Amino acid sequence: MARKLFLLPILLFIFIEVSAQSTLSVDYIMRDPKWMGTFPSAPSWGEDSNQIFFKYNQENDPADSLYKIELGKPSNIAKVHWPEEKGLAKPLLAYNSDQSLRIYRKDNAIIFEDQKKKTTTTLLTWHEPVSNLRFLADENRIAFNSSGNIYVYDRSTKSVSKSTNISNASKPASPSEPSSSDPGFLEAENLDLLKVVRARKEAQEKSKAYRAAIRESNSEFIYYTQGKNISNLQLSPDEKFATFSIYTPASNQNTIVPNYVDASGYTENLNTRSKVGNKPAKVEIGIYDLTRDTVYFVTTSNLPGIKDLPDYVKDYPEKTWEEKERSVTLSSPIFSPDGKRAIIQVRAFDNKDRWITEVDLTSGELKTLDRQRDEAWIGGPGIGGGFGGGTFGWLPDNQHIYFQSEASGFSHLYLLDVNSGLKKALTSGKYEVFDPFLSKDQKYWYLTTSEVDPGERHFYRMPVMGGTMEKLTSMTGNNEVALSPDEKKLAIIHSYSNKPAELFVQENKVGAKPQQLTAGQSEEFKAYRWRDPQIVKFTAEDGAQVPARLYLPEASKKNGAAVIFVHGAGYLQNVHKWWSSYFREYMFHNLLTDLGYTVLDIDYRASAGYGRDWRTGIYRHMGGKDLSDQVDGAKFLMAEHGVESGKIGIYGGSYGGFITLMALFNHGDIFTSGAALRSVTDWAHYNHGYTANILNTPEDDPIAYRRSSPIYFAEGLKGNLLIAHGMLDVNVHFQDVVRLSQRLIELGKDNWEMAVYPVEDHGFVEPSSWTDEYKRILKLFNTTLLEKKQ
Known part of the structure; x- marks a missing residue:
């Protein structure tokens, strides 16, 4: 009898653990996002301040289109068709100081509008394309660029003058300069032997030099760029100076991403970015x-x-x-x-x-x-x-x-x-x-x-x-x-x-x-009661207060397990009170919470929104405080929310995938399982603009790269690892996980698997890819974190 009473709580625990269910499923939430409804973006105004334009998709089109609302008629949401949309665009729109006047380009014409008088005039129809329209300090005068030079139109005189004289050709040799070409043997011999030929040659050169000298003395100043292309050419408002930029790119080797599923049937190479350590361009x-x-x-x-x-x-x-x-x-x-x-x-x-x-x-x-x-x-x-x-x-x-x-x-x-x-x-x-x-x-x-x-x-x-x-x-x-x-x-x-x-x-x-003015949620989306996650703070090992989103399951469903989500981009904020750009992950977290998991989403060190010290908290050590914040988050869950040791998983994409790898390689005592999606495995293989900010360059600061790159810590893998990566990723290249997989093979690790997605770039597009990936993630956590107690 005593034995039967002892077994009853165990059987009850197993029943509760496996019976927690959700009306959501991975297949359901990872469909084309159109199922959720249509949501506005990119608002702008009509010129009369009575129309609002925005991107929307009320008619289930392949992509968002331009829509408008007439104020006073809030139910009247109308699609803007192409002729009207084209008429709204005013290329190169520029205003005077009090914005009572404006100019813009229409084809090769300059259109002038008086906002107060409500008049429109064609000032000038030019023979070449025009750009960089702007009013000058004397607002009767308007500058524009054409064919690599600046011109000024005077509204009073209705005349055009050329302000600059720039040519991208090479500067001609000065007539006083000796010819750079030496005569060949036959010409030299001929000139030496034949007096008349030599005299005619000398006379010809003197005549040529004289004509050139006359032209030079009477010609306008010309600035020759010697074949270099200039950009950002502009005239000062007082018309005394012009400025321009010359950009000389450095020669840096780009990398190749093979496309194995090109429509041609052949493997085609995608030329992509270079790696960190670029030589600087010259400006x-x-x-x-x-x-x-x-x-x-x-x-x-x-x-x-x-x-x-x-x-x-x-x-x-x-x-x-x-x-x-x-x-x-x-x-x-x-x-x-x-x-x-x-x-x-x-x-x-x-x-x-x-x-x-x-x-x-x-x-x-x-x-x-x-x-x-x-x-x-x-x-x-x-x-x-x-x-x-x-x-x-x-x-x-x-x-x-x-x-x-x-x-x-x-x-x-x-x-x-x-x-x-x-x-x-x-x-x-x-x-x-x-x-x-x-x-x-x-x-x-x-x-x-x-x-x-x-x-x-x-x-x-x-x-x-x-x-x-x-x-x-x-x-x-x-x-x-x-x-x-x-x-x-x-x-x-x-x-x-x-x-x-x-x-x-x-x-x-x-x-x-x-x-x-809009109400875009579908009835299907509104049928589920989406959680408003708690925003909490926990104390990190260095005393910092770390913000996080917390999803708590109902007490009757709680399974003692937790999943920590690591947002991507590093410098990004996801602990906030607005709809997340990680909306698929948000819905997945609702699913996990329905199943009894506790979910924590942390704005770790380097996240945006918290000032300079938080932003730079990972300088020279990615996988330092940003990783310890995940560890401290796990400890917070165990201390405050009943999460059991050995039942914590972690996952994320891009930077979140990198942190997941570092977590499993360095803190296997805390994290039992992890899914690393599109993850950086070696920072020396990432791009320059992002990486050199944080880690300097591998040539100058190898210490920073050595302690920040997961591939150097792969021997520490103890838990269960899922690697997922798109093969067409031109941001974090597929090469990253190929190199890591070889490292894991050589280390004899057998508690990992890799899923590859042949048609996906860094950000997945196909619902089938999202579904496959997140089914694998859910299976990983269910099978490794919810082992039934015997």
């Missing part, structure tokens, strides 16, 4: 002085710290480090509204410095206005990449420039007085600023921030010189805002953790109530 900024008829180039040798060595050199005492000017990239100059000044962003190729400079337009010398140095790497929202971009420009007063910087540890908006050098932070605090822009009257900033919470995004208005920020949006989650042309209304794409995006419209006022 030169030329200044064309239109007054002095001369061209010279911006110089960077006087930048403060241009020869600084990075701190990591101390780890290589045996190596001699040469102190030399570092390679840099330069953005195209941005002229002040009056054209008298120009600013340039300069970024070191080693990613340690970003200089904001003013260029002396008469000499090309740079004056540093702001230097941001980071011994890890320069980055963060609005900072811009190697060729500029980001938040950067002039206020209309010709005195202040604006930019974003992580100087405080979070990316904020700054003003800098170019006369006094005084820098002022317009925003501050432990939050980040995204996509600031000026109002039409240039009296206000509009910006999105995470001030309320790292997991929320709201839209604000703030005086141009700083002051109180007015919060204009109120819905919890993410608010992606498009401001109407008259700046009276907001079109908002809003989503919440368990609610995909919908379109709303709202007055541009604090406290205004948003009105929902």
Whole structure:
């Protein structure tokens, strides 16, 4: 009798464990996402501020199309057909300072519109394609590019003048210069023997030199690029200078990805990226002085710290480090509204410095206005990449420039007085600023921030010189805002953790109530009660508070097992209160939770949204704090949520696949099983732009690569590993897992398997591939984490 009572709890445990079910299945959730409904994106406004355009798919088309809503008729969602859509596009649209006038290109014509008078005029029909239209400081004059030069149209005189004279040919030899070609033996002998022939030859050359000298003295200045192609050609608003860029790419070897399933029936090679350790491209900024008829180039040798060595050199005492000017990239100059000044962003190729400079337009010398140095790497929202971009420009007063910087540890908006050098932070605090822009009257900033919470995004208005920020949006989650042309209304794409995006419209006022315009969820999608995951924080080994999404099963279904999901991209945020770009994984987590699993989704070190220190927490050691955060998350689940030791799995794709490999290779005592999807296995084989930021280069910092690459830790595999990879992956190449599989074979490991997907790139497309992959993941966890107790 005692024995029967003892067995009863065991039998009950087995019954509960195997009977947990879900109305979801992998086949169900991994179908073409159209089953979920249609969700709006990319909102924009009609010119009269009464129409909202957006991408949508109400008619089950192969892809999203352009739709519109007429305000006042919210139920009237209409598809925009091609003739109308084509008419909406105005290539090269440019405005004057108060945006009362605008110009754009239509074919080879320049169209002029007076916004106040509501008139449209064709100013000029040109014989060649035109580009880079813009108003000059004298707004009666309009500059445009054509055939590699700048022209100016004067609205008063209705005349066109050519401002630059640039040719990509080689410069002809000067008449005073000796001929570079030596006569051959026969010609030399002939000239030596025959006086008349020699005299005629000499007379011919003198005549030619005379004619050339006359032409040279009477001709216009021509700048010859010697065959180099120029880009970003622009005229200063005061018409005294033009600037241009010359980009000379470096010769770096690209890699090959074989396509075994090409339609031709033959194996075709896909040419893809090079690997980390690229030689730098060369960027030169030329200044064309239109007054002095001369061209010279911006110089960077006087930048403060241009020869600084990075701190990591101390780890290589045996190596001699040469102190030399570092390679840099330069953005195209941005002229002040009056054209008298120009600013340039300069970024070191080693990613340690970003200089904001003013260029002396008469000499090309740079004056540093702001230097941001980071011994890890320069980055963060609005900072811009190697060729500029980001938040950067002039206020209309010709005195202040604006930019974003992580100087405080979070990316904020700054003003800098170019006369006094005084820098002022317009925003501050432990939050980040995204996509600031000026109002039409240039009296206000509009910006999105995470001030309320790292997991929320709201839209604000703030005086141009700083002051109180007015919060204009109120819905919890993410608010992606498009401001109407008259700046009276907001079109908002809003989503919440368990609610995909919908379109709303709202007055541009604090406290205004948003009105929902779309309702795209299908009845099938709405039939399931999608979870709103808890946002929690747990304490890491170094004391940091790590944010995570937590999915808890019902107590009656709880099986004691857990799955930790690792998001991809490294620098990405997935712990937030809006609909995730990882929506398939989100639905899979609902399925797992239905089956009794506890699921944790962590914004580990290097994730976006938490400032500079979090972003750079993996510098020189990927698989360091980003991995220990997963381990600490597992310990948190065991300590706080009843998860049992030996019943924890981990999975993720891309960067998440990399972390999964590192987890199984280094912490087999914590993680029993893992699925590594499209994973990097050796960082020396990944691309330069991403990897060199974090790990420097393999040639200069091999220590960082050795301790960060899973292939060097494969001998530590104890648990159960699934590797899945698309064979057409041009981001993380299939070669990565081929090399790792050979390593595992040589190590005699037999507790792993690999699934390959012949038609898939890095991001899977086919529902059949998604389904196969996630069935394998579910099977892995069910068979290795839910072993029945005897």
